Amino acid sequence: MFGLGGPVINSYKNQNSDPEASIYPKSSDQDAHYSIEGNVLRSTIFISDNSKFGRDGKTPVLRVPGTGTYGGEAFEPNFAKLLKASPFGHPVWLNIPGRMCDEAPRNAQHVAYAINYIATRTQKKVAVIGWSQGNLSIQWALKYWPSTRG
Structure with a gap:
């Protein structure tokens, strides 16, 4: 999804490629099943500079992000700029429909899927940063989707 200035940083309808390994309806036998469709979960992941x-x-x-925000508005003007300029990190964020105002377990599904999707796609460990309710969603993901812990 693109706007006048390039990719829409708050889009939750992103076109991300299918993962090479099966991570839906769950990545491991210990994981909870997702109740949200895989293509919906994948579309909420915004990958900065997807070509690289x-x-x-x-x-x-x-x-x-935290309650009431999309990842783009919460992180693009600050952490994303710092990460792009650093040799360490590639910025990725979640734009969960409803601005994180849905139930915590539903928001956590987006986090769990994103961690497994990114790890599968890059073959790297994923660093995760949360803000406000985002931290709660991360904790839910780590508890109910053990595959995200590694």
């Missing part, structure tokens, strides 16, 4: 993603040698850094 996974090939730039940087650690993917997933940012999870």
Whole structure:
């Protein structure tokens, strides 16, 4: 999805490629099943500079926003700029429909899927940064989708 100035940073209808490994309806036997469709979960992941993603040698850094925000508005003007300029991280964030105002377990599904999707696509460990309710969603993902812990 593009706007006048390039990709729409708050889009939750992103066109991300299918993962090479099966991560839906769950990545491992210990994981909870997702109740949200895989293509919907995948479309909420915004990958900054998708053409270099996974090939730039940087650690993917997933940012999870707080209540009432999309990842783009919460992170693009600050952490994303710092990460783009650093040798460490490649910025990625979630734009969860409803601006994280849905139930915490539903928001956590987006986080769990994103961690597994990014790890599968890049073959790298994923760093995760949360803000406000984003931290709660990360904790739910780590608890109910053990495959995200590695």
